[in-house]
Amino acid sequence: MEVNVVSQNKDLYSEEFSINMGPQHPSTHGVLYLDLRLNGEVVTDCVTHIGYLHRSMEKIAENRTYTQFIPFTDRLDYVASMNNNLCYVLAVEKLMNMEVSDRAKYIRVIIAELNRVASHLIAIGTFAQDIGAFATPLFYCFREREKIIDIFDEICGNRLTYNYMRIGGVQFDLPKDIDERIKYFIKYMRSKADDYEELLTNNIIFLARTKNIGILSKSAAVSYSITGPNLRASGIKWDLRKDEPYLVYDKFQFDIPTCENGDVWDRYKVRIEELRQSLKIIEQAIAGIPEGPAVVKPGRIYKPPAGEVYLRTENPRGELGFYIVSDGSTCPYRLKIRAPSFSNLAVFSELVKGVKVADVVSILGSLDILMGEIDR
C-alpha cells in the first residue's frame, strides 16, 4: 500500500497513517469495513468496503414462490421488518392487479407507522451511544421499544422478524383490545419523546459534537440518490407518503419535518420530529379503522402474469424499491431490491474527508444505515 509522505522537514518527518475500522467494531452498526487514512487526527481519505453480510437474497428469490419469499424480506432491514414486508407485498399486488380491503389497508398503515417509531428509537439510541452518551439514551429507547414489541408479539407472535403481511391482506386480524393498548402507548410515548429532547437536543456537548459536521448539500443529496430523513434534513421536502401516496395515507393529516443545514444535528432532529408525526398518524388511523375482512387464507400459490413492476415505499431509512420481473411461473424470474442504505452509504466517503476521527463516528451514526439491506 502506498504511503503519502506529508512533510519532509528535516526536523519533523511525518507520513499518513492508515487505520482499519474493521468489520468487527462497536460503532459501525454492523459489519462494515472502513479503511481510513489519517494525517494526525484529520481524515484524508476513506475507502468503504461492504459485502460482509452478503446473503445472496436475490438469487434465493429466483427459486422460491412469492409467498415463500416474504420471510426473507424481514431480514433485509431487520429493525423495520413490517415496512419491508409491506413494500414487497404491494409490489406483487400491483403486478397482479389485486385489490385489498379497506380494513387491511388501515391495519397495514398502523403497523407500518408503529414500526417506524421503533426503528427511529433504535436510530436515536445507538447514535447517542456512539456520540458518547453511553447507555442512558440507549436503555430508554430500548425500554420504549419493548412496549411496541409487546404489541407486535400479541398481534403476530414474533419480536423481530414478523412475516405478517400477506399478498392480498395480512396474516392475523388485530386482537380485540389492542386499540386501548395502542392509545395508551401513544400517550406514553409523547411524554418520552419530550424527555429525549430535553436530554439531548440543546445539550451543549451534543451541540458541539453535531452542529456543522458532515454537511450534505442539496445537489449532492439528489445526485447520490439519497432518500429518507437524510434528504429531508438537507432541505428537500420529499416524502412518498405525501407526494405519491400509497395505501390510505392521503386520508391523514400530518407534517413533513425538514431542516436547512444538512448537518448531523439536523438529521437527528428530523428523526425525532418524524417520530411525533408517526404517532399522530397512528392516532387518526385507530380512530377511523373500518370493519371488514382483512385476513388471507394460507395455501394459495400465486402466478402473476408476465410483466415487470417497480414499486417504492417510504421506509424509516429511505425509499425501498422492489423491481420484480415475472415470466408467468410461480417464482420470480428476477427480483432486485433497491435498498435505501446502499445509496445513503455511498456518500459517506465524501462527507468524511477533512474531519477528525471522532466525527467519523457521529457522521456514520447520523446516516442511520443497516448492513442487512446494504449487502442483502
Added chain:
Amino acid sequence: MRQSDIFELIKLKFPQVIQDELTKAIVVPGDQILGIAGFLNSAEFSFNNLHCLTAIDRKENIELVYIFYSFKIRLQITLKVCLPVDSLEIESLTNFYRSTDWFEREVYDLFGVKFLNHPNLCRILNPSDWKGFPLRKDYSYPDFIKKAQY
C-alpha cells in the same frame, strides 16, 4: 406528463429508440446511452436522480435497466439496454449521476458487465478473488445446495 410523452421527445432527437410492447420501457442502443442520459439530465426535464440500476439475464443477452426519476415533473421512467453476452461493455454514467458508482460495481460483480471509464470498477459484494458471476442463470458452485421445487 407520462412515459410515452418522454419517449416521443427522446425519439425526435435519437431516432433509434423504440418502446417495448409489454412493459412500456424505452429500449435504447448501448452506444447512445451517454447522449440520452445527458439529454434527460438537462434542466428542462431534470431527471437528475438515477434511482435504480440493475440487470436481467435473458440467456442470449443481458438487459440493463435504468430507472430515472424527476422531482420536478414527478415522473419515473425506465430505460433498457440489451447487451449481447459476448460483448458486455457499455459507457459508465458516473459523470452525470454520482449514485451510479456503486450500482455499476454491483452489476459488474453479479453479472460481469464492464463499464468503461468507471473510476474504480471492482467487486463490491463478493470477495475480490471470487470466480464467476453469481446472478447469471448458468452459475454453479461446489457448495451450492439447491432446494427442491414443488
Added chain:
Amino acid sequence: MAVIEKIPGSQLIHKLPGGGIVLAASGSVFKWAKSSSLWPLTFGLACCSIEMIAAGASRFDIDRFGSGVFRASPRQCDVMIVAGTISVKMGECVKRLYAQMPEPKYVIALGNCAISGGIFYHDTYSVVKGTEALGIPVDVYIPGCPPRPENLLFGLMKLQEKVKKERYAAK
C-alpha cells in the same frame, strides 16, 4: 456465632476474632468466579444482534449474570457470541477473532444462521453453513430465528453450568 454452627462441616472453620471464615476447595472458587464473569465480545452480525442488545438492555438485563460488560477487543473477553449469518467474506475475520481470544474461551452460537446457515442454507453461494463449518468449536447452541432474549439468558446459564463442571488437570 449462630450462623457458623448451621454450616455443615463447621468444625473445619477456623475461628477468627470478629467472625468465622468458610474453607472450600480452591478449584470450585475459581470455577464460580469464572462462570459468573464471562465477558462477551461485541460481535453482532445480523438480526440476532438486536436481540443480543435487547438482552443487555434494562428489561432482560444480562448484567445480573455477570456478563454485562461487552468488550470490543477480543483480547479482553471470554465468550464470543456469534449472532447472525456468517458470510464467506466474513469467515476469515471470525476465525481470526477466535484465534485472538486468550484461553479459556467459549463460543455461543446464537440463532439458526450461526448454527447451520438457517434459512440461507439452500440456493446461496455466499453463506457459511454454520460456525462449526469454519472449524470453530461451539459450546452452546441457541436455536431460534431470532431467539428471544430469555433464550439467550438460558443459554448463558447452561454455559455457566458447563464451566462449573470442568475438571482441572494438574497444570
